[in-house]
Amino acid sequence: MFSLDPAVFTxxxxxxxxxxxxxxxxxxxxxxxQKIMAVIKGDAYGHGxxxxxxxxxxxxxxxxxxxxxxxxxxxxREWGEQPxxxxxxxxxxxxxxxxxxIYTPDSDxxxxxxxxxxxxxxxxxxxxxxxxxxxxxxxxxxxxxSVDSGMTREGFNLEDIPAAAQLLATHQxxxxxxxxxxxxxxxxxxxxxxxxxxxxxxxxxxxRRLATRASLTPRLAHLSASSGVLWHPGARYDMVxxxxxxxxxxxxxxxxxxxxxxxxxxxxxxxxxxxxRQLSHRAGVSYGHTAVVEDGAVLGVVPLGYADGVPRxxxxxxxxxxxxxxxxxxxxxxxxxxxxxFVVRLDGPLPAGTPVVLFGDPARGEVSAAQWALASGxxxxxxxxxxxxxxxxxxxx
Ligand SMILES: *Cc1c(COP(=O)(O)O)cnc(C)c1O
Numbered sequence: 001m002f003s004l005d006p007a008v009f010t011x012x013x014x015x016x017x018x019x020x021x022x023x024x025x026x027x028x029x030x031x032x033x034q035k036i037m038a039v040i041k042g043d044a045y046g047h048g049x050x051x052x053x054x055x056x057x058x059x060x061x062x063x064x065x066x067x068x069x070x071x072x073x074x075x076x077r078e079w080g081e082q083p084x085x086x087x088x089x090x091x092x093x094x095x096x097x098x099x100x101x102i103y104t105p106d107s108d109x110x111x112x113x114x115x116x117x118x119x120x121x122x123x124x125x126x127x128x129x130x131x132x133x134x135x136x137x138x139x140x141x142x143x144x145x146s147v148d149s150g151m152t153r154e155g156f157n158l159e160d161i162p163a164a165a166q167l168l169a170t171h172q173x174x175x176x177x178x179x180x181x182x183x184x185x186x187x188x189x190x191x192x193x194x195x196x197x198x199x200x201x202x203x204x205x206x207x208r209r210l211a212t213r214a215s216l217t218p219r220l221a222h223l224s225a226s227s228g229v230l231w232h233p234g235a236r237y238d239m240v241x242x243x244x245x246x247x248x249x250x251x252x253x254x255x256x257x258x259x260x261x262x263x264x265x266x267x268x269x270x271x272x273x274x275x276x277r278q279l280s281h282r283a284g285v286s287y288g289h290t291a292v293v294e295d296g297a298v299l300g301v302v303p304l305g306y307a308d309g310v311p312r313x314x315x316x317x318x319x320x321x322x323x324x325x326x327x328x329x330x331x332x333x334x335x336x337x338x339x340x341x342f343v344v345r346l347d348g349p350l351p352a353g354t355p356v357v358l359f360g361d362p363a364r365g366e367v368s369a370a371q372w373a374l375a376s377g378x379x380x381x382x383x384x385x386x387x388x389x390x391x392x393x394x395x396x397x
Contacts, residue, residue, distance in 0.1 A: 009390075012269075012392045014396055015048060015051065016396055018397050020047070020246060020266045021055050021058055022264060023263050024056050024061060031229070031240065037240070039065045039225070044247075045381065049071065051087050053075055054079075058090060063097050063098070065241050069107060069109070086395030098117050099120070101120035105129065109130060110133050113141050114139060120143070122147075123154075134176040142178050143180065145164065145211060147204055151200075156207075161211065180218060181221070182207065184203075185223070186232070186235065190252040224236055225251075230245070245261065247267065247384060259363055264361065264363070265369065268361065268366070272356055273350060274301040274341065276300040276349060281295045286338060290315060290335055291335040299346065300344050303340065304342070305337055306338070311337070311372070312336065313376035314333050314375055316336075317376065319331060322354060332344060359371070
């Protein structure tokens with residue numbers, strides 16, 4: 001991936017490693033002794049795979065969870081590399097066990113087994129592929145049996161668990177693999193009106209019973225992501241798999257705000273005003289003239305656009321924070337968001353170069369990723385993961 005010179009491209013995503021660590025500690029305090037698998041898929045939700053993973057490991061994460069096996073391999077390969085700037089003072093922890101759940105029939109699993117990566121098995125071909133790779137490499141694979149308890153996405157259906165468990169037990173006896181975990185994923189844990197979680201727990205418990213009957217003894221049962229951690233204490237089992245709360249955002253801000261959970265957003269998207277102007281005439285703004293402003297209006301230009309991850313759906317909807325301290329103002333995005341820039345309406349004249357926070361920490365008076373999500377009809381997850389790779393990440397303690 002190319003990177004832009006931050007001395008020229010001065011917009012950036014500032015990532016607080018301290019916030020990542022504190023959030024994990026905060027989640028730990030909320031639990032009753034369960035292990036924590038810190039989920040770092042999607043380039044650690046846009047925060048940077050390696051620095052975020054190291055921050056969580058420093059804070060005591062028991063496991064790291066990543067969707068793609070290719071990401072897991074990159075993580076293991078680069079773990080020992082030089083810390084990035086800002087990370088340097090923070091210390092270099094040992095790599096916790098890594099769990100990964102996405103690979104395809106054509107994926108070469110040998111490097112993953114050699115690297116000790118633990119794999120999900122949720123289909124018969126997966127069990128066979130892992131067993132084959134184990135035979136070829138001479139490594140015993142550590143696997144987690146994936147159950148479809150009601151998400152209807154991946155994993156064995158309950159009626160297929162006995163045969164799957166039997167097949168796993170056969171390979172386990174032959175030393176090709178060891179079933180260390182059994183897991184599933186909740187579909188509606190953020191919805192207080194849904195009873196799906198209760199039924200998913202029942203299916204999961206039955207799957208665990210069937211696995212035991214096939215003489216498998218997985219020591220780690222795990223079902224809950226962030227919403228389960230927050231709202232379903234009965235779904236915690238031996239380990240939980242939080243993602244979004246570790247980055248300091250609520251999985252469902254309409255239900256609970258991150259600040260009420262004691263969480264601090266780790267990412268702040270920052271830029272500065274490129275130009276400002278006061279109009280001497282009524283004018284249409286940006287493509288399509290979807291906004292029309294009166295003469296005398298003061299406009300500023302922010303040099304980030306949808307190519308950087310600013311949702312075009314925020315056109316005439318979102319806000320950014322312009323200026324700092326008591327003089328900070330909430331400036332509405334005016335007209336359509338372009339590929340590399342957008343226009344905001346200002347209260348009054350400000351110099352070019354005035355700092356702009358697109359989203360950050362509402363406790364500091366900044367617009368939150370949750371507000372952007374609400375305004376653009378999506379979820380906070382998408383706001384933080386869509387910040388483009390070309391936007392430099394700046395790590396601070
Ligand atoms: C993304 C994901 C998580 C974490 O979800 P959050 O809602 O961010 O906590 C946990 N488990 C699986 C399987 C996931 O895909």
